[in-house]
Amino acid sequence: MKEEKIAEILKALAHPTRLKILELLKEGERCVCEMLLPLKLNQANVSQHLAILKHFGVVEAKKKGFYVYYRLRNPKFAEILKALDEILIELLNEEQETLRELRRAK
Amino acid sequence: MKEEKIAEILKALAHPTRLKILELLKEGERCVCEMLLPLKLNQANVSQHLAILKHFGVVEAKKKGFYVYYRLRNPKFAEILKALDEILIELLNEEQETLRELRRAK
């Protein structure tokens, strides 16, 4: 069923650390060791999250000598992240507006 | 933190039933009772899923007499669903292609 597959992809995306990884990969490919510092997490945990993203087709990996380089598998993931950023901003603006209205009505 | 908020929204989306609900709401607003038949689920469960979608800002509800009508809170959610459909199709196509290449190489 289509919805099951899409739900799996969304679950893969739906974690703060994995979103941070995708923000990094939006800029271009990165090896694991380059992600450790910005993510401030231990290597095992980062590898676990990368494995989830890879398993559900969000990223792909290529080994180059010492390093494993990851990148987004489909540029549409970057578009989705952008849309979510915009949704979040609009949501927060609407909350602010609601608060203002409540104060006015008081 | 931005990623926590976005992860929450994505978790709200990341369920087969909730995706089916959003597919229905893409067409326009629907009351709960109109969703029961296409979803083939009991009313309590559908209300639970709607509560999650509402709590994280994906849908909004308006009471009209007997019924509670739900709709997407932001049209960008429909765009995200469309992008995910396309990603899924491309993913499945790539899988097919990989299989074909394996068979050819054998």
Added chain:
DNA sequence: TCGGTATATATAAATATTCGAATATACTAA
């Protein structure tokens, strides 16, 4: 081949999510 670096995996405990069943609430019409 050996030592060291980069990355991956297994396991288990803690935590979160899901669903059904039961119950509660809200509204309408009579």
Added chain:
DNA sequence: TTAGTATATTCGAATATTTATATATACCGA
């Protein structure tokens, strides 16, 4: 006010996810 319909909430058991820790694997240079 009462009966009936629509919707929401609560709770608990089953299941899934997350994280740390420990360990494994893969590769390079000496």
